[in-house]
Amino acid sequence: MADPATKPQRKQPRFREQKMMRKVLLALLPALLGGVCFFGWRVLAMVIWVALVAAATEYFLARRRGDPLTESCFVTAALLALSLPPTLPFWMAGVGAVVALSFGKELFGGFGRNVFNPAVVGRGFLYVCFPMEMTAGFSPVYSRFQGFLHWSPVRLWDGTLDAVTAVTPMWARRDYHHDVHLAQLFFGNIGEQFRDGEGVMHVVSAGSIGEVSSLLLLIGGLYLLVTKTANWRLTVSAIAGAAVAAFVFRLLPGGDGVPPVAFTLCSGALLYASFFMVTDPVSAPRDSLAQFIYGAFIGVMVVFLRWRAVFAGGVAFAILLGNTIAPTVELVCQSVRKGGKKSK
Numbered sequence: 001m002a003d004p005a006t007k008p009q010r011k012q013p014r015f016r017e018q019k020m021m022r023k024v025l026l027a028l029l030p031a032l033l034g035g036v037c038f039f040g041w042r043v044l045a046m047v048i049w050v051a052l053v054a055a056a057t058e059y060f061l062a063r064r065r066g067d068p069l070t071e072s073c074f075v076t077a078a079l080l081a082l083s084l085p086p087t088l089p090f091w092m093a094g095v096g097a098v099v100a101l102s103f104g105k106e107l108f109g110g111f112g113r114n115v116f117n118p119a120v121v122g123r124g125f126l127y128v129c130f131p132m133e134m135t136a137g138f139s140p141v142y143s144r145f146q147g148f149l150h151w152s153p154v155r156l157w158d159g160t161l162d163a164v165t166a167v168t169p170m171w172a173r174r175d176y177h178h179d180v181h182l183a184q185l186f187f188g189n190i191g192e193q194f195r196d197g198e199g200v201m202h203v204v205s206a207g208s209i210g211e212v213s214s215l216l217l218l219i220g221g222l223y224l225l226v227t228k229t230a231n232w233r234l235t236v237s238a239i240a241g242a243a244v245a246a247f248v249f250r251l252l253p254g255g256d257g258v259p260p261v262a263f264t265l266c267s268g269a270l271l272y273a274s275f276f277m278v279t280d281p282v283s284a285p286r287d288s289l290a291q292f293i294y295g296a297f298i299g300v301m302v303v304f305l306r307w308r309a310v311f312a313g314g315v316a317f318a319i320l321l322g323n324t325i326a327p328t329v330e331l332v333c334q335s336v337r338k339g340g341k342k343s344k
Contacts, residue, residue, distance in 0.1 A: 014068050021071040023229040027220035028078050031210040038141035039086040040150035043209045049090055051077040053097040061106040070111045076100055079119035079276055082210025085137030086153045092130055096122040116323045117280045124316050138168055138205035140191030168207050169267050173259055180204055185266040188213030211269040221275030230279040233291040238274040241299025258307050269315040270302055283323045285330035293329050298322040
């Protein structure tokens with residue numbers, strides 16, 4: 001009889017299929033197609049490039065432990081790429097992918113062990129290291145599906161418009177008191193021009209690739225909720241937390257700098273994060289009460305950082321703060337629940 005210790009080990013597959021991750025990729029398709037429609041085919045090339053770099057990074061690091069490449073790697077890559085400005089240089093996007101997979105995921109032991117959302121780690125790294133490219137790389141959108149006829153985004157400077165600068169809707173409202181119409185934020189047709197008090201012309205540019213149209217994000221996000229791929233508690237609490245915070249902060253001294261609730265929800269990456277990033281099952285708590293608290297905390301912090309921080313957006317840092325407190329929130333909620341059961 002053969003010694004069990006000498007039995008050959010089952011060979012680890014080189015690739016691990018994950019149907020849930022495939023559903024997330026499917027839910028991201030409307031935002032990706034919208035990105036091509038708004039900015040041209042360059043954004044599709046960027047997504048593919050980030051996916052290839054991310055896959056190579058995970059494969060190299062995971063195989064050293066004997067683990068396979070996972071489909072979650074491509075979800076991280078897609079989330080990261082769609083959160084970037086459409087004009088970001090390819091090499092910077094590749095650096096973000098390496099950081100996201102190596103420091104946001106593999107450093108903790110691979111899939112299912114990461115503390116922070118890997119895509120947010122990659123984007124946060126790029127924001128800190130390349131602030132000019134990450135804040136000045138936005139562009140107005142092509143109208144009437146013309147993005148499908150172009151490679152790169154709209155060019156603002158043609159040699160005659162030296163006084164033109166580009167600002168996102170949140171920057172336009174906070175720094176120049178110019179409100180972008182809510183319908184433009186909902187459908188994504190962002191690109192109007194306006195002059196500030198000093199007569200300088202500005203063009204309202206859309207945000208990152210995947211956050212332009214609230215409608216497209218709702219289509220993909222609702223698919224995640226209907227198929228139970230994403231946890232509704234996390235999404236609803238994040239959106240509700242942001243809405244309540246916007247309403248309350250506007251009542252405080254200096255609160256006129258906080259946008260109205262509808263603008264808060266439709267501008268920036270709030271919906272994108274609420275559906276696709278806050279709902280990361282690994283970095284979010286598993287306790288139901290903790291999930292409500294976690295999501296609401298992130299929503300409140302998004303509005304607070306937009307209001308008080310030096311930058312107009314604060315989604316990535318709000319999520320990282322949420323990831324940091326998630327284990328503590330879960331432990332406290334579990335302790336409270338156990339204490340309540342004992343008292344009965």
